[in-house]
Amino acid sequence: MCNNFRRITGIILYGGIEMKSIWKKTIVLVSLLSLAFFMSTCSKKEAPSTSARPTYVFKVATAGQPGDSLDSSLKLFLKLVNERTNGAVTGEVYAASQLGNHRDYIDGLQMGSLQVAEITAAVLSTVAPKFSIFDLPYISRSPQALYDILDGEAGDILTKHIMDVAQIRTIGWMVRTPRHVYSAKGPINTVADFRNLKIRTMESAPMLKAMTLFNAKATPIPTAERYMALQTGVVEAAENNVAEIYNCKEFEVTKYLSKTAHLVTPNIICIGTKFLESLPADYQQIIIEAGREAGAFGTQFEINGEKDFEEKLVSEGKMIVNEVPDKSSFTGVLAPLYAEYTPTIGQDLITLFQKQ
CATH class of the missing domain: 1.20.5 (Single alpha-helices involved in coiled-coils or other helix-helix interfaces)
Incomplete structure (x- = not known):
């Protein structure tokens, strides 16, 4: 038992x-199975935070009118950036000086309250002196020739200069068609016709000096105030390209268009350097490339439309257009202006421009 x-x-x-x-x-x-499940769960929860990209909303400013070359170029810029960042960058173009004038745009870019803006070379020259080169009459031969040099070494020099002195970067060159004189007083054929002419110019020291050499009485007036100044007789004339004259309806307050073609200048797509450098590196590259494409688009937009706008000024605006084939009387008095600005601009840059 x-x-x-x-x-x-x-x-x-x-x-x-x-x-x-x-x-x-x-x-x-x-x-072990529980631990594996827990680690898998944690991994799934952490994945979105490591792959998420920041989003941005851009304010883009222009003094251009809705649908013109400036407005259209900046809208293309935003579209390209939005697509290439997979929707991470959105924004709006504020046209017709809704966000102020070009001087205000410089302040906004430097302070970060504005992300992108188009600004005339004349206004940029107030903070970056080398940009005065664009306001030397007859320094540029044609829109396409100017765009070509700005898309190369000359553009690189100017971009570095404004980054160094003003913390603004150029990302696109929108070259406008030639600027002519339009007036309520009479046509311009030789430099003698400028005598005592009250003319609106851009905010540009070289342009004011040039008009002094032409014996005109020049007054810098912001874009948004130009029509009223012409209408009220504060000035008798202004100078601009045919697209701008038509889009701003200034044929209503002037009569004569004289094709002096004294300036070919760009409106420049700009971004604040501090803001640009705060973005992811791939976004920075996307923005720079999109700015270049938008500038090229705007330049061709202007070139392609020049003849049509001139015809509209005649047919709709009843303007009288006079060709000015001999410009020697204008160029003959400008030597002191070139001599004065060569030390500021630099002979190397002037030489590049003169190769056009």
Whole structure:
């Protein structure tokens, strides 16, 4: 009986040991599975935070009118940036000086309250003196020739200059068609016709000096105030390209268009350097490339539309257009202006421009 008891007891004890081993293995297996599930869950939760990209809303400013070359170029810029950042950058173009004048745009870019703006070379020259080169009459031969040099070494020099002195970067050159004189007083054929002419110019020291050499009475007036100044007789004339004259309806307050073609200048797509450098590196590259494409688009927009706008000024605006084939009387008095600004601009940059 005792032997039977020992045999039975041994089976029970052995079975107990076997059962304990099975439970231990089960507990270990369950623990490992739980740990794996927990790690998998944590991994899934963390993934979005590591892959998420910041989003931005750009304010883009222009003094241009809705649908013109400036407005259209900046809308293309935003479209390209939006597409290439997969929707991370959105924004709006504020046309017709809604966000102020070009001087205000410089302040906004430097302070960061404005992300992108188009600004005339004349206004940029007030903070970056080398940009005065654009306001030397007859320094540029044609819109396409000017765009070509700005898309190369000359543009690189100017971009570095304004980044160094004003913390603004140029990202696109929108070269406008030639600027002519339009007036309520009479046509311009030679420099003698400028005598005592009250003319609106851009905010540009070289242009004011040039008009002094032409014996005109020049007054710098912001774009948004130009029509009223012409209408009220504060000035008798202004100078601009045919697209701008038509889009701003200034044929209503002037009569004569004289094709002096004294300036070919760009409106420049700009961004604040601090803001640009705060963006992801790939976004920075996208913005720079989109700005270049938008500038090229705006330049061709202007070139392609020049003849049509001139015809509209005649047919709709009843303007009288006179060609000015001989410009020697204008260029003949400008030597002192070039001599004065060569030290500021640099002979190297002037030489590049004169190769057009």
